[in-house]
Amino acid sequence: xxxxxxxxxxxxxxxxxxxxxxxxxxxxxxxxxxxxxxxxxxxxxxxxxxxxxxxxxxxxxxxxxxxxxxxxxxxxxxxxxxxxxxxxxxxxxxxxxxxxxxxxxxxxxxxxxxxxxxxxxxxxxxxxxxxxxxxxxxxxxxxxxxxxxxxxxxxxxxxxxxxxxxxxxxxxxxxxxxxxxxxxxxxxxxxxxxxxxxxxxxxxxxxxxxxxxxxxxxxxxxxxxxxxxxxxxxxxxxxxxxxxxxxxxxxxxxxxxxxxxxxxxxxxxxxxxxxxxxxxxxxxxxxxxxxxxxxxxxxxxxxxxxxxxxxxxxxxxxxxxxxxxxxxxxxxxxxxxxxxxxxxxxxxxxxxxxxxxxxxxxxxxxxxxxxxx
Amino acid sequence: xxxxxxxxxxxxxxxxxxxxxxxxxxxxxxxxxxxxxxxxxxxxxxxxxxxxxxxxxxxxxxxxxxxxxxxxxxxxxxxxxxxxxxxxxxxxxxxxxxxxxxxxxxxxxxxxxxxxxxxxxxxxxxxxxxxxxxxxxxxxxxxxxxxxxxxxxxxxxxxxxxxxxxxxxxxxxxxxxxxxxxxxxxxxxxxxxxxxxxxxxxxxxxxxxxxxxxxxxxxxxxxxxxxxxxxxxxxxxxxxxxxxxxxxxxxxxxxxxxxxxxxxxxxxxxxxxxxxxxxxxxxxxxxxxxxxxxxxxxxxxxxxxxxxxxxxxxxxxxxxxxxxxxxxxxxxxxxxxxxxxxxxxxxxxxxxxxxxxxxxxxxxxxxxxxxxxxxxxxxxxxxxxxxxxxxxxxxxxxxxxxxxxxxxxxxxxxxxxxxxxxxxxxxxxxxxxxxxxxxxxxxxxxxxxxxxxxxxxxxxxxxxxxxxxxxxxxxxxxxxxxxxxxxxxxxxxxxxxxxxxxxxxxxxxxxxxxxxxxxxxxxxx
Numbered sequence: 001x002x003x004x005x006x007x008x009x010x011x012x013x014x015x016x017x018x019x020x021x022x023x024x025x026x027x028x029x030x031x032x033x034x035x036x037x038x039x040x041x042x043x044x045x046x047x048x049x050x051x052x053x054x055x056x057x058x059x060x061x062x063x064x065x066x067x068x069x070x071x072x073x074x075x076x077x078x079x080x081x082x083x084x085x086x087x088x089x090x091x092x093x094x095x096x097x098x099x100x101x102x103x104x105x106x107x108x109x110x111x112x113x114x115x116x117x118x119x120x121x122x123x124x125x126x127x128x129x130x131x132x133x134x135x136x137x138x139x140x141x142x143x144x145x146x147x148x149x150x151x152x153x154x155x156x157x158x159x160x161x162x163x164x165x166x167x168x169x170x171x172x173x174x175x176x177x178x179x180x181x182x183x184x185x186x187x188x189x190x191x192x193x194x195x196x197x198x199x200x201x202x203x204x205x206x207x208x209x210x211x212x213x214x215x216x217x218x219x220x221x222x223x224x225x226x227x228x229x230x231x232x233x234x235x236x237x238x239x240x241x242x243x244x245x246x247x248x249x250x251x252x253x254x255x256x257x258x259x260x261x262x263x264x265x266x267x268x269x270x271x272x273x274x275x276x277x278x279x280x281x282x283x284x285x286x287x288x289x290x291x292x293x294x295x296x297x298x299x300x301x302x303x304x305x306x307x308x309x310x311x312x313x314x315x316x317x318x319x320x321x322x323x324x325x326x327x328x329x330x331x332x333x334x335x336x337x338x339x340x341x342x343x344x345x346x347x348x349x350x351x352x353x354x355x356x357x358x359x360x361x362x363x364x365x366x367x368x369x370x371x372x373x
Numbered sequence: 374x375x376x377x378x379x380x381x382x383x384x385x386x387x388x389x390x391x392x393x394x395x396x397x398x399x400x401x402x403x404x405x406x407x408x409x410x411x412x413x414x415x416x417x418x419x420x421x422x423x424x425x426x427x428x429x430x431x432x433x434x435x436x437x438x439x440x441x442x443x444x445x446x447x448x449x450x451x452x453x454x455x456x457x458x459x460x461x462x463x464x465x466x467x468x469x470x471x472x473x474x475x476x477x478x479x480x481x482x483x484x485x486x487x488x489x490x491x492x493x494x495x496x497x498x499x500x501x502x503x504x505x506x507x508x509x510x511x512x513x514x515x516x517x518x519x520x521x522x523x524x525x526x527x528x529x530x531x532x533x534x535x536x537x538x539x540x541x542x543x544x545x546x547x548x549x550x551x552x553x554x555x556x557x558x559x560x561x562x563x564x565x566x567x568x569x570x571x572x573x574x575x576x577x578x579x580x581x582x583x584x585x586x587x588x589x590x591x592x593x594x595x596x597x598x599x600x601x602x603x604x605x606x607x608x609x610x611x612x613x614x615x616x617x618x619x620x621x622x623x624x625x626x627x628x629x630x631x632x633x634x635x636x637x638x639x640x641x642x643x644x645x646x647x648x649x650x651x652x653x654x655x656x657x658x659x660x661x662x663x664x665x666x667x668x669x670x671x672x673x674x675x676x677x678x679x680x681x682x683x684x685x686x687x688x689x690x691x692x693x694x695x696x697x698x699x700x701x702x703x704x705x706x707x708x709x710x711x712x713x714x715x716x717x718x719x720x721x722x723x724x725x726x727x728x729x730x731x732x733x734x735x736x737x738x739x740x741x742x743x744x745x746x747x748x749x750x751x752x753x754x755x756x757x758x759x760x761x762x763x764x765x766x767x768x769x770x771x772x773x774x775x776x777x778x779x780x781x782x783x784x785x786x787x788x789x790x791x792x793x794x795x796x797x798x799x800x801x802x803x804x805x806x807x808x809x810x811x812x813x814x815x816x817x818x819x820x821x822x823x824x825x826x827x828x829x830x831x832x833x834x835x836x837x838x839x840x841x842x843x844x845x846x847x848x849x850x851x852x853x854x855x856x857x858x859x860x861x862x863x864x865x866x867x868x869x870x871x872x873x874x875x876x877x878x879x880x881x882x883x884x885x886x887x888x889x890x891x892x893x894x895x896x897x898x
Contacts, residue, residue, distance in 0.1 A: 213752050213761050220749060223738045229697055230727065230735035231750035232718030345792040349784055 013337040014283075014293065017329035024329075025322045029314070038312030043304050049184040051303050056183070056191060058299035059292075060198035061256060061270075065277025066295055067205050068250035070286035072137075074209065075222035075242055081126055081141025082250040083274025084148030089119035089251025091152045091169070094258055094265030095159075098170030107176040108259065115251035122148065123247025124240060131236040137243070145274075152265075160266070168266030178259040192256035201249055206288040208245075218242060250274065279327045285334060298323060389452040391416040391545050391576040392437070392468075397446035399432055406432040407600045410446065414545075414593075419567055419577045421587040424597035424620055430580050433597070434547055437578075438470045439463040450545070469543030471534045473550045477522050484518035487537050494540065508539050512569050528559035532566065545576045552586055553684065564590045582620070582682050584613040584889050596620055617885030634674035635860050639708075640844035641671040641694075641813050646703035648689045648868075663689045664700070665868040671813070676835070676845040678859030678876070680852070682888050686868035687848045688730060691817045694846065695727050696720045707813065722753055726806035730817035730848070732795075736802045739791040743783060744772040746790050747805055754809050775804035780830055796827030803831050807838055814838065817848045832858060852884060866890050 029036045047055060065082060072079035079085075093115035102110055126144060129135040160167045180190035209215040221228040221238050229235060253273050254265075262268045280298055284290030305319035390413050397410040407429045414420045424430050435441045437448065439457035447454055450466045457463050460470075477486050487505055488497045495501040502518045509516045514532045522530065531551060538546055548567075552560045567577055567590060581587050587594055588608040596604045596619040604619050611619075646667040650660035664686045671677045681687055692698035694705060696717035704713045712720055721727070727750065729735035737746055747768045748757040756767035772786040779800045783793055790798055799819065806814060816835070820828040835858055839845060849855050855862055856876045864872040864887040872887035 211763050211765070213758050213763060216745075216748055216752060216758075216763055219741075220738055223740060224734070226734045227736065227738055227749065229717065230695065230729055231752065232696075232716065232721045233752075234716060234718070342789075342791060345789060349788060349792045 009337065009341055013285075013333040014290075014330060016337070017326060017333040018297075020329045020333070021322060021326040024325050025318065028321065029318065034314050034318075035312050039308065039314055039318070042307050042311050042314075043301075045304070045307070047300075047303060049187045050189050053183050053187055053189040053191060055296070055299045055303045057189075057195060057256070058302065059295045060192070060195035061253060061273060062276055062280050062295035062298055063198045063292055064201050064249065065253045065273050066280035066284060066291040067201050067288070068246050068253065069274075069278045069281040070284070070291055071205070071218075071246040071249060072242060073222075073281055073286045075218045075238065076225070077127075077130075077239060077242055077246070078138045079123060079126070079141055079243060079246045079250075080138055080278065081123060081144050081274070082246070082253070082277050083272070084141070084145035085119040085122045085247040085250035086253035086274055087152060087269070087271065088122050088148045089115035089117075089247075090254030090258060090269060091155070091265045092118040093251070093255060094169040094172070094269075095155075097172035097176055097259075098264060100173045100176070104175040107173070108178065111172075111176070112252070112255060115255055116248040117251070119251025120244040120248035123243040123250065127240040127243030130243075131239040137239075156265075163266075166267045168264040171264045172259075176259075177263060180260050192260040194256035194259050197252050197256065201252065202288050202292065205249075209288070214241070253277070276323075279323060282327050283330050285330075297326070388416050390414060390449075391418075391451060392578075393447075393449040394433075394437070395447045395449070397433065397436060397443045397448070399436060399441065399443050407436070407443070408445075409601050410597075411602055412595050412605070414576060414578060416451070416576050417571060417574050418592040419571050419579055419590055421579045421581060421591035421594045422597060423580075423582055423584065423587055423594060423616065428597045428620075429600040430597055431549070434470070434549060434578075434580060437463070438468060438547060464541055464543065467542060467544040468547070469538030469541060469545070470547040471531070471538055471549065471551060473553055475530050475534055477530060477533060479523040480521065482519050482521055483516050483525075483533055483536075486522055486533060487518075487540050491537075491541050494542075504540065505536065508536055511573065512539075512566055514566065526559075528555060528562055531555070531559075531563065535566070535570075539575075544574070545578070546570070547578045547580070549580050550582075551579070552581060552583060560586065584616045584620075588613060588616070613889055614882055614885050617889050618882065620885075633860060634840050634842075636673045636675075636842070638673045639670045640673050641846070642704075642706040643670075643694070644668045644704045644706075646690070646693060646705070647701045648686075648693055648698060649701050662701075663868050664693065667703070667868075667870055669863065669870060671844040671846060673812075673842045673844055674839055675860045676839055676847055676858050678855040678862040679846065679848045679865055679870075680855050680862055680884055680888060681850075681865035683850055685865045687817070687865055689868075690865070691727075691730065691815055691846075691848055694815050695725060718753065721750055724810065724812035726809075726811035726814040728799075728802055728806050728814065728816040728819045730821075732798055732802055737790040737798060740789055742789055743776070743781075743786040743793075743801060744769045746801065747772040747775065747786075750805065751809060771808065775801060775808070779804035779834065796823040799823050800827055800830060803834055807834060811838075811843060814843055814845045816845060818850065819847070820849075820851065820854060864888055 026036050026039075029039055065086065068082045068086070069079060093111040096114045097107055097111040100107060122144060123141070126135075126137045126140040129140050130137045156167050156169065160169050178193035180193060182190045209219060217228065217233045217238055220231065221233055221235055225235060254269060257270060258265065276298060280294040281291055283294030283297065284292070301319050301323060305316040308314045308316045308318065392412070392414040394410055394412045397407055399407040410429075410433060422430055422433070432441065436443045437457070439460045439462045442458065448457060449455070450468065455462070455466060457466070463470075478489070481489070484502055484505060485497070488495070488501045495504050505516070505518045508514070514536060516529065516532060516536060522533065525533065535546065551563060555563060567579070570577060579587070579591060588611075591608055594606050594608055594611070594616065595602055596606070596616065598620060606616075646664055647662060648664035650663050667686075667690060669677065679687055679690070689698060693700045696715060696719075700713075704711060706712065707720070707723055707725065710723070712723065715723070733739060738749060744765075745768075748763065751757050755764065756771045757764055759767070769786060775781065776783060776786060781793070781797045781801045781804065783797060790801070793801070803819065814835070819835070820831050823831065832854070835845060835847070847855065847858055856879065859876050862874040862876050862879060862884070863870050864874070864884065866888065867890070872883075874883065874887075
């Protein structure tokens with residue numbers, strides 16, 4: 001396949017999915033008697049500078065969440081527990097940083113490691129249960145999500161400090177906070193400094209998948225568990241390690257906001273990012289670049305949705321429906337495109353190898369004893 | 374049931390045949406599954422279809438059940454030429470299929486299982502119940518419509534499957550290896566059921582490779598070998614031994630007259646290897662022994678051929694050697710090291726190459742390019758991996774070498790494995806497994822489903838490697854292959870090694886007898 005053709009095939013699925021999703025949402029709005037033209041006007045408005053920064057911030061966070069989910073997905077492990085893992089990891093990091101046991105940025109670095117460790121261990125529980133007791137990781141991670149929520153609530157009530165009617169962990173010292181980066185000189189909203197983590201995570205994910213033995217084993221197990229086992233992969237160990245890595249990355253999700261804006265873990269901690277990350281990973285087909293695309297689309301939609309009610313009188317909830325439809329459309333579009341690719345490739349191989357011997361040769365034409373005398 | 378078992382007199386030869394297949398052919402990319410298949414199945418008879426796995430029986434039955442369309446030939450059902458595009462077409466023509474693996478919901482009753490998907494026929498209530506009872510009594514199935522399937526034994530479950538097919542109005546029933554899951558008493562009961570079904574005018578197509586069973590119940594036997602029908606005989610006219618010969622082919626090549634390369638250095642030593650299945654029947658605590666007390670040695674430069682009808686423990690032996698299956702007892706020594714407790718990866722690192730029986734399941738990542746498939750099974754070794762890192766350049770370079778040296782027909786090493794024909798996939802696997810200086814090659818059916826040209830090349834590579842001191846365990850159902858390549862042939866039967874043959878002097882009759890257990894007294898135990 002030529003480079004152009006290859007690019008067309010790669011882009012075909014997401015574009016097809018977005019078009020189909022747009023049509024379905026328009027139909028939905030028509031059916032509910034909403035202002036379809038208004039919807040498209042709002043959604044295609046060029047965002048303000050302030051909104052652009054907000055979209056970038058939200059994208060980086062969703063990207064980390066998407067990668068966390070994708071690590072598991074690449075070997076068919078459905079880590080639905082990113083939600084619980086990042087909340088617990090974020091809580092642990094906030095609580096640790098608030099204690100200010102270590103000076104300045106050392107405190108920050110160790111807090112980040114604490115978040116990863118706690119996220120990894122929380123995911124590891126599900127990994128061990130799956131590997132050694134055969135418990136579906138879907139069930140156990142959903143349960144662990146619920147437990148994480150209650151556990152955080154209990155710990156904060158017990159040891160957190162009350163400010164007004166909210167309960168938080170202790171605010172971290174100023175020396176451990178991370179600044180923001182101005183993108184536009186006049187915008188009051190700036191980029192979170194720890195948004196850089198998304199770049200590190202993205203590059204790390206690509207390198208891990210494509211250049212390391214562990215990544216190869218992970219992809220092989222996901223592509224064909226039986227072939228992986230025959231090649232010598234210890235699938236139990238892979239399940240546990242993959243869950244640990246996935247949970248470790250999940251631990252990072254809440255940190256950009258915490259270190260650049262809220263400075264503690266409390267009621268302002270954004271929840272639900274773990275579930276959105278699953279959708280983002282699906283939209284990006286678990287690919288490092290694809291997930292970035294997915295995160296951007298989701299962040300853009302959420303940001304523009306804020307204007308829907310004011311400018312077109314449409315409930316912003318329609319955006320959640322849109323996001324869901326996009327994910328479904330992407331899943332279907334990829335299957336269609338993949339079949340097309342497989343057929344194309346087989347046809348191409350057949351064309352190039354037209355000199356292959358014709359089929360129905362008699363069975364006795366060759367014998368193992370013939371030849372090497 | 375002492376009624377006639379031998380002739381097909383009750384069918385009457387003048388009636389229209391139930392099924393006539395003429396010139397059926399089916400090709401997949403690079404593989405010919407069937408060609409020039411001609412079968413006439415008389416109405417009201419039990420017709421057996423025998424042949425090795427991979428001979429093309431299952432593709433043929435899929436064609437007859439509408440799962441696959443033939444490329445050539447015609448299908449005539451009860452005098453009418455038909456096109457069967459889906460199983461629904463086949464069912465509408467009165468053709469039903471009982472699969473080897475039961476398709477029943479354990480937590481539903483017999484009634485619910487039977488009516489599931491056929492609610493339109495008699496509803497799901499009393500009418501359906503009455504019909505089920507009627508069929509059950511007519512054929513002596515002894516099934517209670519309200520019993521839960523999970524409480525039923527294997528034989529009863531099979532009768533539920535047959536009842537399902539009859540309930541849907543089938544008059545021609547295909548049974549895919551129905552005895553594979555049954556114990557001997559259940560087999561007898563099944564045969565009684567089949568004879569009753571025949572007496573009521575149904576036509577039965579019985580797929581098997583157990584020759585004594587086939588001879589006991591069938592009115593007519595068609596033998597399939599390498600994708601085509603080679604004979605159609607009446608059971609009274611042939612012995613089991615003659616059937617076995619037909620199945621495996623009797624024109625034997627003269628064995629290789631080249632110098633023997635066998636040395637006296639033992640490379641693989643297996644002692645008392647026993648493998649048990651997981652218990653399949655509810656209530657059972659210990660599984661069947663699928664491999665029992667197997668012991669053998671392979672020397673450097675020796676090819677040990679394992680012959681046998683499939684399902685007699687060959688798969689389990691191979692998987693136990695590669696470390697994919699934990700044996701219950703016994704030891705495996707590679708050279709002078711005890712590898713019994715080693716993982717698959719460690720065994721591969723120690724120099725065990727593995728050409729799996731099912732290359733799609735165990736040998737390839739179908740959607741990955743060839744150069745990534747080069748890494749598979751060699752994840753810890755150069756040239757594809759260095760330390761914890763993939764060596765992309767090294768892997769690509771070595772993939773190119775394999776493609777050239779093993780004549781893999783592909784546009785390039787970035788082509789996905791799926792796009793290649795079976796023969797080229799297999800040549801790539803053989804090339805990969807020969808890389809990294811293996812000391813032992815475990816090859817299961819290395820040329821199955823491979824076109825003739827690729828077959829000869831693979832054979833040649835095995836011979837070359839043997840000359841350089843490789844030890845080879847060759848499991849095959851192809852006698853040509855076994856006799857042409859092996860230095861010693863041993864036969865597996867019911868999980869045990871029976872018989873020890875010299876390929877220079879063995880006759881197909883001897884092998885056939887040992888493989889089927891017919892005439893145990895003659896085989897060298």
